[in-house]
Amino acid sequence: MDYVKVIGLEEGLSHMEVGVTKLTRILEGKKEAPFDSESYMRLYTTIYNMCTQKPPHDYSQELYDMYHKVLEDYLTQRALPCLKEKHGVFLLRKLVLRWSHHKVMVRWLARFFHYLDRYYIGRRSLPSLKEVGMTCFRDLVYKELHSRAKDVVIELIHEEREGGQIDRALLKNVLDIYVETGTDKYKNDFEVLMLKDSTSYYSRKAASWIEEDSCPEYMQKAEECLRKEKERVAHYLHSTSEAGLVEIVQRELLVKVAKQLLEKEHSGCGALLRDDKVDDLSRMYRLYQPIAKGLEPVADVFKQHITAEGNALIKQAEDAATSSGVQDQVLVTQIMELHDKYMAYVTGSFQSHTLFHKALKEAFEVCCNKNVAGSSSAELLAIFCDNLLSKGGIEKLGDEAVEHTLENVVKLLAYIRDKDLFAEFYRKKQARRLLFDRSGGEEHESSLLTNLKQKIGGQFTSKMECMVTDMTLAKEQQLDFEAYLNTCVATKPGIDLTVTVLTTGFWPSYKTSDLNLPSEMIKCIQVFKAYYEQRTSHRRLMWVYSLGTCHVVGRFSAKPIELIVSTYQAAVLLLFNNTERLTYNEIVEQLNLSHEDLVRLLHSLSCAKYKILKKEPMSKTISRTDAFEFNSNFTDRMRRIKVPLPPMDERKKVVEDVDKDRRYAIDAAVVRIMKSRKVLPHQQLVSECVELLSKMFKPDIKMIKKQIEDLISRDYLERDTDNLNTFKYLA
Structure with missing residues (x-):
């Protein structure tokens, strides 16, 4: 029978001492042969045998304690003494070296004592060999030196921030010790203090730079600081430090000085906008965008700047306004250019951020809803469209420029609250363009209506679209009428006649009167009526003489002159074919016109630029006692002249019509809401009504209350009955 020799504790520990001494000498750089496989296996086998011997010769606990003591002795006798005498960068280098040696020692000892890790430690739930190694270093070396090391690292970071060159790899290795010792150690023993120091550093820098630098220079420095802090994290700080460092830079360099920075007198946000500093504005957006609510002050300055520029244009237009009214073309064009300019900033420098879209919208809502020299913005925009879509406007700009401008018109209209007022003014102007052949073409008319329809809705443009269609049908009917006259020679009226047949509901309402037409005109009407009644039997013609135009020839002593006049003016002039002189009362009697209408007509023919009639007595006003004669001596250098009527102020009537339509719209909105809700409190009904109608106009609360009472x-x-502030719908 073979007997296995039992290894005693003293013998085993002595054998282990030899191996540990060899390992220590190797780590200290002394001349020593490296471990070969034989010596390694001898050590491993010794420990294995000592752990597997039967009690009382199982020395597992003693070996576990020896492992702990070997590490403690090495750190206290070898590492700590030489570390305590080092300072600054030398301390860091020696600390990194000792940490490296310690990890090597733990790794080699763990190999020797591997059997403990596999069986003994696991069964008794003891800390692993690696954990024991880390604990020893933490308790003996780290605890003693981490504060000194932290001070050196922070000092080196400060040196680098000031432009100095440092050993980043060294700092990375030092901070890895903090991390590997435990992430809480990195955070509590280094990061918290480093962030506190960083706060002080950037606070001092902000105080200095904000006084010395312009806004662009300051932002460049802030952006560079952010970049370098992120670079530091990438090179040697732990990734968890990035958020804190970035937040400190943002808070100290950007948030705390935001007001002062943005409002710098000659270089702040307003100045950058004024001077078109696109790159600087983009940098401002990049810096403040990641900060919670950081862009709000920038957007406020943006809004205030646009509002101020818009108000300045309006003030300029009011100052330049002449007796003929506001120069709508100039003002609207300037507002459009302003919108294009700042929309480019929103989409470019500010990356289409919703805050800046909102700021732009609110600024233009202020500018676009102001009265200018007595004219509302809705009226000015309608007049602008009228000039743009007339023949002269299109010839002046060209098709492409007109289309671009029409798109801008729709953009501006979106900011105008009283869209219904614009619609009414526009419809009046559009009607006159179409009826008097002043339109630059159906293509552009339809293009604007298509854009308006897409932006605001079909209800807004339905009547306008029908007017364009009506004119197309009327032109076709006129050709048909001319063909009819050519086939029926006997019915020819004797003078050229053009009739435009329109659908009443689509067009603005026009003043009609029971004018006693001259016989020549009566014959024309009868001829067309006979033609029309053959074509349709269920439509009634209503003649609107106020829109008619006549070309009459005045046979004056010097030369005949063709006069372009209204139907009313022509009716007055034709009276003088049969008599030389007529009194005011005689003209009234023969034409059956109101005093107001006749005064305008006689003034245009006898007191204005072209004195085709002579008035007695001579004066600038028309009275009921005046008498009139044909002025045979009248002459003009032109062979054809247009005799204008005094302009009528249509603004009052348009506003009255819109006001009436608004009352109907409020009635309809209230009934629609109540029909679906059945019962509603007063405040909620008013609120829902405002929301429903605000797409077309901003309803007056008093008007809503009045219409509710009317309903x-x-x-x-x-x-x-129980609550008087609550309404019920009556089906």
């Missing part, structure tokens, strides 16, 4: 009186609604 109650007409039995559409009733008040709740």
Whole structure:
């Protein structure tokens, strides 16, 4: 029988001492042969045998304690003494070296004592060999030196921030010790203190730079600081430090000085916008965008700047306004250019951020809803469109420029609250363009209506579109009428006649009167009526003489002159074919016109630029006692002249019509809301009504209340008997 020799504790520990001494000498750089496989296996086998011997010769616990003591002795006798005498960068280098040696020692000892890790430690839930190694270093070396090392690292970071060159690899290795010792150690023993120091550093820098530098220079420095801090994290700080460092730079360099920086007198945000500093504005956006609510002050300055520029244009237009009214072309064009300019900033420098879209919208809502020299913005925009879409406007700009301008018109209209007022003014102007052949073409008319329809809705443009269609049908009918006259020679009226047949509901309402037409005109009407009644039997013609135009020839002593006049003016002039002199009362009697209308007509023919009639007595006003004669001595250098009527102020009538339509719209909105909701409190009904109507106009709260009372009186609604502020719908 073979007997296995039992290894005693003293013998085993002595054998282990030899191996540990060899390992220590190798780590200290002394002349020593490296471990070969034989010596390694001898050590491993010794420990294995000592752990597997039967009690009382199982020395696993003693070996575990020896492992711990070997590490403690090495750190206290070899590492700590030489570390304590080092300072600054030399301390860091020696610390990194000792940490490296310690890890090597733990790794080699763990190999020797591997059997403990596999069986003994696991069964007794003891810390692993690696954990013991880390704990020893933490308790003996790290605890003693981490504060001194931290101070050196922070000092080196400060040196680098000031432009100095440092050993980044060394700092990376030092900070890895903090991390590997435990992430809480990195955070509590280094990061918190480093961030505190960084806060102080950037606070001092902000105070200095904000006084010395312009806004662009300051932002360049702030951006560079952010870049370098992120670079530091990438090179030697732990990734968890990035958020804190970035937040400190943002808070100290950007948030705390935001007001001062943005409002710098000659270089702040307003100055950058004024001077078109696109790159600097883009940098401002990049810096403040990642900060919570950081862009709000920038957007406020942006809004204030646009509002100020828009108000300046309006003030300039008011100052330049002449007796003929506001120069709508100039003002609207300037507002469009302003919008294009700042929309480019929104989409470019500010990356289409919603805050800046909102700021632009709110600024233009202020500018685009101001009255200018007595004219509303809705009226000015309608006049602008009228000039743009007339023949002269299109010839002046060209097709492509007109299309671009029409797109801008729709953009501006989106900011105008009283869209219904614009629609009414525009419809009046469009009607006159179409009826008097002043339109630059159906293509552009339809293009604007298409854009308006897409932006605001079909209800907004339906009547306008029907007007364009009506004119196309009217032109076709005129050709048909001319063909009819050619086939029916006997019915020819004797003078050239053009009739435009329109659908009443699509066009603005026009003044009609029971004018006594001259016989020549009566014959024309009868001829067309006979033609029209053959074509349709269920439509009634209503003649609107106020829109008619006549070409008459005045046979004056010097030369005949063709006069372009209205139907009313022509009716007055034709009276003088049969008599030389007529009194005011005689003209009234023969034409059956109101005093107001006749005064305008006689003034245009006898007191204005072209004195085709002589008035007695001579004066600038028309009275009921005046008498008139044909002025045979009248002459002009032109062979054809247009005799204008005094302009009428249509603004008042348009506003009245719109006001009336608004009352109907409010009625409809209230009934629609109540029909679906049945019962609603007063405040909620008013609120929903405003929301429903605000797409077309901003309803007046007093008007809504008045219409609610009117609907109650007409039995559409009733008040709740228990709560008078609540309404019920009556089906």
